Amino acid sequence: xxxxxxxxxxxxxxxxxxxxxxxxxxxxxxxxxxxxxxxxxxxxxxxxxxxxxxxxxxxxxxxxxxxxxxxxxxxxxxxxxxxxxxxxxxxxxxxxxxxxxxxxxxxxxxxxxxxxxxxxxxxxxxxxxxxxxxxxxxxxxxxxxxxxxxxxxxxxxxxxxxxxxxxxxxxxxxxxxxxxxxxxxxxxxxxxxxxxxxxxxxxxx
Amino acid sequence: xxxxxxxxxxxxxxxxxxxxxxxxxxxxxxxxxxxxxxxxxxxxxxxxxxxxxxxxxxxxxxxxxxxxxxxxxxxxxxxxxxxxxxxxxxxxxxxxxxxxxxxxxxxxxxxxxxxxxxxxxxxxxxxxxxxxxxxxxxxxxxxxxxxxxxxxxxxxxxxxxxxxxxxxxxxxxxxxxxxxxxxxxxxxxxxxxxxxxxxxxxxxxxxxxxxxxxxxxxxxxxxxxxxxxxxxxxxxxxxxxxxxxxxxxxxxxxxxxxxxxxxxxxxxxxxxxxxxxxxxxxxxxxxxxxxxxxxxxxxxxxxxxxxxxxxxxxxxxxxxxxxxxxxxxxxxxxxxxxxxxxxxxxxxxxxxxxxxxxxxxxxxxxxxxxxxxxxxxxxxxxxxxxxxxxxxxxxxxxxxxxxxxxxxxxxxxxxxxxxxxxxxxxxxxxxxxxxxxxxxxxxxxxxxxxxxxxxxxxxxxxxxxxxxxxxxxxxxxxxxxxxxxxxxxxxxxxxxxxxxxxxxxxxxxxxxxxxxxxxxxxxxxxxxxxxxxxxxxxxxxxxxxxxxxxxxxxxxxxxxxxxxxxxxxxxxxxxxxxxxxxxxxxxxxxxxxxxxxxxxxxxxxxxxxxxxxxxxxxxxxxxxxxxxxxxxxxxxxxxxxxxx
Numbered sequence: 108x109x110x111x112x113x114x115x116x117x118x119x120x121x122x123x124x125x126x127x128x129x130x131x132x133x134x135x136x137x138x139x140x141x142x143x144x145x146x147x148x149x150x151x152x153x154x155x156x157x158x159x160x161x162x163x164x165x166x167x168x169x170x171x172x173x174x175x176x177x178x179x180x181x182x183x184x185x186x187x188x189x190x191x192x193x194x195x196x197x198x199x200x201x202x203x204x205x206x207x208x209x210x211x212x213x214x215x216x217x218x219x220x221x222x223x224x225x226x227x228x229x230x231x232x233x234x235x236x237x238x239x240x241x242x243x244x245x246x247x248x249x250x251x252x253x254x255x256x257x258x259x260x261x262x263x264x265x266x267x268x269x270x271x272x273x274x275x276x277x278x279x280x281x282x283x284x285x286x287x288x289x290x291x292x293x294x295x296x297x298x299x300x301x302x303x304x305x306x307x308x309x310x311x312x
Numbered sequence: 313x314x315x316x317x318x319x320x321x322x323x324x325x326x327x328x329x330x331x332x333x334x335x336x337x338x339x340x341x342x343x344x345x346x347x348x349x350x351x352x353x354x355x356x357x358x359x360x361x362x363x364x365x366x367x368x369x370x371x372x373x374x375x376x377x378x379x380x381x382x383x384x385x386x387x388x389x390x391x392x393x394x395x396x397x398x399x400x401x402x403x404x405x406x407x408x409x410x411x412x413x414x415x416x417x418x419x420x421x422x423x424x425x426x427x428x429x430x431x432x433x434x435x436x437x438x439x440x441x442x443x444x445x446x447x448x449x450x451x452x453x454x455x456x457x458x459x460x461x462x463x464x465x466x467x468x469x470x471x472x473x474x475x476x477x478x479x480x481x482x483x484x485x486x487x488x489x490x491x492x493x494x495x496x497x498x499x500x501x502x503x504x505x506x507x508x509x510x511x512x513x514x515x516x517x518x519x520x521x522x523x524x525x526x527x528x529x530x531x532x533x534x535x536x537x538x539x540x541x542x543x544x545x546x547x548x549x550x551x552x553x554x555x556x557x558x559x560x561x562x563x564x565x566x567x568x569x570x571x572x573x574x575x576x577x578x579x580x581x582x583x584x585x586x587x588x589x590x591x592x593x594x595x596x597x598x599x600x601x602x603x604x605x606x607x608x609x610x611x612x613x614x615x616x617x618x619x620x621x622x623x624x625x626x627x628x629x630x631x632x633x634x635x636x637x638x639x640x641x642x643x644x645x646x647x648x649x650x651x652x653x654x655x656x657x658x659x660x661x662x663x664x665x666x667x668x669x670x671x672x673x674x675x676x677x678x679x680x681x682x683x684x685x686x687x688x689x690x691x692x693x694x695x696x697x698x699x700x701x702x703x704x705x706x707x708x709x710x711x712x713x714x715x716x717x718x719x720x721x722x723x724x725x726x727x728x729x730x731x732x733x734x735x736x737x738x739x740x741x742x743x744x745x746x747x748x749x750x751x752x753x754x755x756x757x758x759x760x761x762x763x764x765x766x767x768x769x770x771x772x773x774x775x776x777x778x779x780x781x782x783x784x785x786x787x788x789x790x791x792x793x794x795x796x797x798x799x800x801x802x803x804x805x806x807x808x809x810x811x812x813x814x815x816x817x818x819x820x821x822x823x824x825x826x827x828x829x830x831x832x833x834x835x836x837x838x839x840x841x842x843x844x845x846x847x848x849x850x851x852x853x854x855x856x857x858x859x860x861x862x863x864x865x866x867x868x869x870x871x872x873x874x875x876x877x878x879x880x881x882x883x884x885x886x887x888x889x890x891x892x893x894x895x896x897x898x899x900x901x902x903x904x905x906x907x908x909x910x911x912x913x914x915x916x917x918x919x920x921x922x923x924x925x926x927x928x929x930x931x932x933x934x935x936x937x938x939x940x941x942x943x944x945x946x947x948x949x950x951x952x953x954x955x956x
Contacts, residue, residue: 150639152639152794152836153793153794153795153836154794154795155794155795155796155834155835155836156795158834168833169833169834171639171834171836174639175639175641176641176642189833192826192829192830193796193829193830193833193834196796196800196826196827196829196830197795197796197799197830197834200795200796200799200800200803201795201799203799203803225803226806233795234792234793234795234798236793253634253792255792256617256619256788256789256790256791256792257787257788257789257790257791257792257798257801257802258787258790258792258798258799258801258802259792260791260792260793260798
C-alpha cells in the first residue's frame with residue numbers, strides 16, 4: 108500500500124491508500140464528529156455529521172469523510188463556515204426526532220444547533236443503522252433491519268429471528284445514540300409475545 | 313432460421329429480406345405503443361385484420377397488404393396513429409369505424425381520406441405525410457424515427473432498416489480501443505441525466521483491473537410523465553441491444569443486464585422477444601457473427617423505486633438487495649455489480665451507439681451545441697397542444713420545442729414556466745424561452761436536463777403548488793438512508809404545505825433556501841443532490857408568488873384550496889340552476905328565479921361552480937387574499953326578469 112499525502116486543516120497528513128478521510132484525520136489527531144460511524148463496521152455515510160469541505164482541482168465541495176477515500180494532494184477542511192452551517196442544519200433535523208439524545212445534544216452545543224428549530228416528531232431513532240449493521244456484520248444474525256423508505260423508514264426487529272437470538276445478546280443496545288433501540292426491542296417483544304394481562308411478566312430480561 | 317455466422321452472411325441475409333419485399337405493396341403501420349393502445353389501437357388492429365380479410369373476399373381480389381404493429385412514433389396526443397406505406401400517408405385518431413374506408417379508399421383506391429389527416433389548428437392546412445406535420449417537421453428523429461417503420465417483435469424488420477450493421481462493423485473492422493476512441497470523439501454524453509461523457513465512462517470500465525465486467529442498461533425510468541426509454545425499448549428494442557453489445561465488446565464484458573421498470577410490461581415483453589430472436593440469429597450468445605466474442609443479456613425487472621434509477625442503488629437492487637445508494641467512489645466502473653467493474657448507461661445512450669459506429673463520430677458532433685452533441689428525446693407534456701415524445705437536436709430553443717413542435721399552449725392561456733428534468737428538475741420562466749437546450753445551459757438557469765421530462769405549465773399553475781407536488785413525490789421516493797435528503801425533503805415539504813395553506817411565516821423562504829443548501833450539498837446521492845431544484849428554481853423565478861402566499865394569504869393562480877373561495881356575483885347570477893345542481897356538496901342555495909348563494913361553510917373550493925357557470929353570465933368569481941363579500945339578504949334574492 109502506497110502512501111498518500113494530503114492536507115487536513117492545513118496540516119500535512121500521510122495516509123495509506125484506501126483509508127478514508129476520517130481515518131486519516133484521526134491518525135493525525137484531528138477529530139471529526141460522527142454519529143453513524145463505528146470502527147468495527149463498514150463505513151456507511153448516512154448521518155452526514157462528518158461532512159467536511161474538500162478542495163480538488165479548484166473545486167470546493169462537501170463530502171462525508173467517513174466514506175470518502177483519501178486522494179493525493181486533497182485539501183480538507185474539517186471546520187469552515189459552510190461545514191459548520193451544514194452540520195448545524197443536519198443536527199437540527201435530527202433533533203426533531205431525538206431531542207433528548209445526549210450524544211446529539213453534545214454535538215448540537217458544539218455547532219450551535221437549535222433544538223427547537225423544527226417541530227418535534229419524536230421517533231427517537233435517527234436511523235444511524237448502527238444496530239442493523241452491527242447485527243448483520245458482526246453478529247451475522249440479521250435480527251434487525253430497516254423497513255419502508257424515506258421519512259417512513261424505521262428500524263424493526265424481525266420477530267422470528269429476534270425471539271431466538273436477541274434475548275441473550277443485546278450487544279446493539281449500547282451502540283444506540285438515542286434510546287430508540289431498547290424501546291423498539293421492548294415493543295417487538297410485546298408484539299411477538301403478547302402477555303395475558305393476568306400473568307406475571309416473563310423473565311426474559 | 314439458421315444462425316448468421318459472419319458479417320457477410322448478415323449482409324446476404326439482409327439483401328434476401330429486402331429482395332422479398334415488394335416496394336409497392338401497401339403496408340399499414342399501426343402504432344401499438346402504450347399511449348395508442350390506451351386510446352384503442354388494439355381494436356383498430358383487429359378491425360384491420362378483419363377488414364383485409366373481408367374486403368379481399370367481397371371484391372374477389374387478393375388484397376395484398378402488410379399490417380404492422382409498431383412502436384411509438386411520438387404523437388400520443390392524436391393517437392391511435394397509423395401510417396400507410398409506400399405513400400407514407402399519416403392518419404390520426406383512427407377509430408375501428410374508419411378502417412373499412414381506409415382499406416377501400418386509401419389502400420385499394422389510393423385516395424386520401426381528408427378527415428383523418430392532421431389539420432393545423434392555426435392555419436387550417438392539412439398534412440398528408442407524417443413529415444409535413446409541424447409536430448414532426450421540426451424534430452430530428454434519429455433514434456425514434458424508425459419506431460413507426462418496424463414491428464418491434466420482428467428482428468427482420470430491424471434488419472431491413474439496416475439493423476446490426478453497426479455491430480457487424482464493430483466486431484469485424486474495429487478493435488475495442490478504436491470503438492472507445494470513436495465514442496469519445498463523438499462527445500456523446502450520458503442521457504440518463506448527469507451527462508457524463510459516455511466514452512470516458514467506457515474507458516474507465518475497460519481499464520479497471522479484473523476479467524469479469526458487466527454492462528447495464530438503465531431503463532428504470534421513474535420521472536412522472538416521462539416515457540422516452542419506454543418508447544425506445546417498446547418500439548425499437550434491437551437498437552438498444554445492438555448498442556449494448558457493441559459497448560460490451562469495447563469494454564470487455566460478456567454479460568449484460570437490462571434493468572427495466574416492472575411498470576413497463578410491453579417494454580419487458582418486446583425486449584425479451586428481441587433478445588430471443590437475436591440469440592437465434594447468432595447476434596447474441598456465443599461467437600457473435602463468427603467473431604469469437606460471447607455476450608449474453610438478461611432482463612431484470614425493477615420493483616418500483618424511483619431511487620433505483622441512481623446507478624449505485626440500481627446495482628444493489630440487481631444484486632437482490634434493497635435499492636439504496638452507496639457512496640462513490642468507488643465508482644461502478646471500478647467496483648460495480650458484485651464488486652466487478654460495471655458500465656451503466658441509460659437506454660437512450662446505448663441506442664445512440666449504432667448510429668455513431670455506422671456514421672462516424674463527426675455525424676454526431678455535427679449536431680448540437682459545443683458541449684452537448686446529437687439529439688435528445690423529450691417527453692413533452694402538460695399544458696401544450698401536441699403532447700408526446702419529441703426528438704430534437706441539442707441546442708434547439710425551448711420556444712421552438714414548445715411552440716413549433718408542441719403547437720403552443722391550448723385554450724388561449726399564457727405560458728408560465730416549463731419544468732425540465734423530472735421531479736428534481738427546475739422550473740424555467742418565460743424570459744429564458746429562447747435559451748438553447750443543452751446540458752450546460754439548463755444547469756445555468758437552475759434546471760437540469762435529467763432524462764428528458766418536459767412539463768409545460770400555463771398561467772393557471774401555482775408555483776408553490778408545483779414545488780409541493782414534486783417534493784411530495786420525492787418524499788415518497790427518497791430511500792431514507794441519509795439525513796439531509798430524508799429530513800431535508802421532509803422539512804421542506806412541511807414548510808411548502810403550510811405556505812400553501814396560508815400558514816406560512818416570515819422567514820419561511822429563507823428557511824427553505826437553507827434547507828435546500830444542506831440537502832443539495834450534503835446528501836449521499838444525486839436524488840438528494842437535486843431534490844431542492846424545484847424549490848430553489850421556483851423561489852428564484854417566482855418569489856413574489858411565495859410572498860403572496862405568505863404575506864397576502866393569496867394564491868395568485870387560484871390553485872391552493874385553503875387560500876381561495878368562490879363567490880356568486882348577485883348582479884350577474886340569472887338563477888340558471890346549473891351550478892346549484894352540479895355542486896357536489898350541496899353548498900349552493902337558491903332556486904328558480906332565486907339568486908344562487910354559496911354557503912362558505914359547506915364549500916370545499918372544488919371549483920365546479922366556476923367551471924360550469926356559462927361564460928355569458930360569468931357570475932362565479934374566484935377570490936384569493938380578499939374577504940368574501942357578505943351574502944345578499946334573503947329578500948333581495950328574487951331575480952327580476954325583464955319582460956320581453
